[in-house]
Amino acid sequence: MGGTFLFDGQPVPFEDGQTILQAARAAGRYIPHLCWHPDFPPHGSCKLCIVKVGGRHVSSCALPARDGMEVESNTPEINGERRALLQMLFVEGNHFCPSCEKSGNCQLQALAYELDMSSARFAHFFPDRPVDASHPDVLLDFNRCIFCELCVRASRDVDGKGVFALTDRGIHKHLVVNAESGRLADTDFAVTDRAADICPVGVILRKRVGFAVPIGERKYDRASISTVAMEKGE
Template sequence: MAIVEGRFRLDGVEIPFQPGQTIMDAALAAAVYIPHLCHHPALLPHGSCRVCVVRVNGREVSSCTTPATAGLEVESETEALRALRVAILQMLFVEGNHVCPACERTGACELQAVAYHCGMLEPHFTHFFPRRELDASHPDLVLDLNRCILCERCVRASRDLDRKRVFAVAGRGLDSHLIVDSPTGRLGDSRLELTDQAAHICPVGAILLRQRAGDVGERHGFRVPIGERPYDRESISRVGDVATLVEES
């Protein structure tokens, strides 16, 4: 059967889609940016962060989990949706300990970059200042739960791409937290390796690569100065996965 291509409108622009694509998939394929955090093109949709909220037929839905259908009228870059996204981002920021000036991922952090894109100027809510664990037991990686936003990208990557199931989320509500599958619960005793995709997929600074003198490639850390990192130079709406996908296709 021939693939039938449909079209919907995103902020007035015609976006083509293939059957089975979500609004997010189709928008990314057409190089149109919709803010997102838990969504990753290589992973199954999760729909947990809600930052990709769009308005479809009078309802707010997450664009990463809503199938594209012909003739939809989708709104994304409006003031009402921007305000909604900022509120979601503010809650993510106050729920954890996101100290950008002290974080190695600053300038390359998707949470920060999406907040820049949406124009978040202040946290608005009362900071929660939770006490969370830092796990430095792994020889190549550091797991800092202070920065974890529970997007489950590492959970999905470890399960679906690496076939290891190193990570999971346990607990409910405010007690929800990332756990590691190992006899001790520590990352150093798990099967996670530097070559695993789960080690490189964290949108924030919760999973960081350790550095040693002479490391090259991705393990550059602070060697790229603050101010010259990817989202310092350009908005994530132009240099994030939306740009990578276009390059690949």
């Protein structure tokens, strides 16, 4: 049956079962997101996709579109809240973009540019999260984890391995490897796994290919994440 809703004042059609984010994307309208991925069910954790519907803030990746609803997305208020969420993500982890080999290909960094985030604003937590270089082909830098659980979901639901998990709560929440030793080398993780290429930031990195793409030619060097996401269907 489907219907139509207003997205920032413009009519957007939707089909039954589509979320606001899915319908908006199908209509060429970008909504910032981090934990949502077109190949996986909505997760609803990062809240970057918030929009305003009927005066309430909702996660557009999870809320089904309804006929006649009025959705506000690209407004100073909503973008300001998205910026604050980004700032919290930056201070919760250890994100040093200039020295990170995911720089230029990182969704967190690209969204910070997209939303004009010029400083972290809050005090940094500087959590202590050792890296895991035990695997022959992949390095894990837990410092950059944003808890989107895409690697958890990909490893469990696509690869059928369940290599990753999140543990603890609040500032102590962190990504772990499901092995008695806690080391990636002691799992059956492979560089060909879906989970190896799913991280939107710089946690899961292939060895021996760091900084292979020069500055200026990286994913988000030439176009903003909103443009890239719509072109590539991400």
